[in-house]
Amino acid sequence: DAGVIQSPRHEVTEMGQEVTLRCKPISGHDYLFWYRQTMMRGLELLIYFNNNVPIDDSGMPEDRFSAKMPNASFSTLKIQPSEPRDSAVYFCASSLPDSYPSTDTQYFGPGTRLTVL
Amino acid sequence: RKEVEQDPGPFNVPEGATVAFNCTYSNSASQSFFWYRQDCRKEPKLLMSVYSSGNEDGRFTAQLNRASQYISLLIRDSKLSDSATYLCVVRDTGRRALTFGSGTRLQVQP
Numbered sequence: 001d002a003g004v005i006q007s008p009r010h011e012v013t014e015m016g017q018e019v020t021l022r023c024k025p026i027s028g029h030d031y032l033f034w035y036r037q038t039m040m041r042g043l044e045l046l047i048y049f050n051n052n053v054p055i056d057d058s059g060m061p062e063d064r065f066s067a068k069m070p071n072a073s074f075s076t077l078k079i080q081p082s083e084p085r086d087s088a089v090y091f092c093a094s095s096l097p098d099s100y101p102s103t104d105t106q107y108f109g110p111g112t113r114l115t116v117l
Numbered sequence: 118r119k120e121v122e123q124d125p126g127p128f129n130v131p132e133g134a135t136v137a138f139n140c141t142y143s144n145s146a147s148q149s150f151f152w153y154r155q156d157c158r159k160e161p162k163l164l165m166s167v168y169s170s171g172n173e174d175g176r177f178t179a180q181l182n183r184a185s186q187y188i189s190l191l192i193r194d195s196k197l198s199d200s201a202t203y204l205c206v207v208r209d210t211g212r213r214a215l216t217f218g219s220g221t222r223l224q225v226q227p
Contacts, residue, residue: 031213043161043204043217056214091160095213104149104208106215108160 002026004109006092012115018080021112024073025094033093033106034067034077043091049075082116089113120144121218123205129224134195138221140188140205147216149208150181152190154201155220161204164190195225 005024013019025032033048047057052069060067064083069075079086093106123140130136142150150167165172167179167188178191188205205218 033214042219045214045216048214050213056212103213104151104166105163108162110160 004092004094004107006090006109006112008112009110010113010115012117013082014117015083016081017116018078019082019086019114019116021077021079021090021092021114023075023077023092023109025075025092026107027073028096029094029107030072030097031095031103031106032069032075033095034075035091035093035108036088037091037111038088046077046090079114082114084116087114087116119219120216121205121207123218123221125219125221127222127224129226130195131226132195132197134225135191135193136195136223137192138190138203138205138223140190140218142186142188142205142207142216144207144209144216145186146210147186147207148210150179150188151206151208151215152177152179152188153204153206153217155204156201161217164203192223195223197225197227199223200225 007022030051034046037043045059047067049069067077089111091108091111093108095106096103121142152164153161154164155161165174167181171180176193180189202220202222204220206215
């Protein structure tokens, strides 16, 4: 079975440009999470969705960041305009519905390594 | 104060050694506890859940002390392939998102 799919795997852009990161969760999972990892701050939650609805976006740094989940198999994280301090690895993860056992387990995608020059 | 605190290491141990990692969490409402493993430049992967009674999976033993808000991971008979960063993770009641510690790096040497 395919795991969580993220694209692109690497992105290098210049300050001020728009960046869009994409994620396809595991089929049948109805929770989707966006995390960001940096050396300074570690792995931190940005936002998560349940059944395509945003549940908690308290980790989104500022208005430059936005996330959508138009359907159960696709989510985007957009940064506009990008800044050098946004450079990080962005992970998407998904997990099973509440009705299943072991719903706590989150399956991570390979991440998108973003560099903003 | 960070919600989940870990010693960043690195822990450098010889093959066959026993090594222990500790972690403390600050939110007494935390409900679920885990250890994730992250290899260099890879995504985190679940290593094991941590239960109140303690649990074992092969060479790995996890313990939870709710009163002290303390979690541990013991690795026996370390292998070269155990070299990675070990992330202590908690989930708070009523919330599906995970809170990660900054990780403890382990390097097993031949």
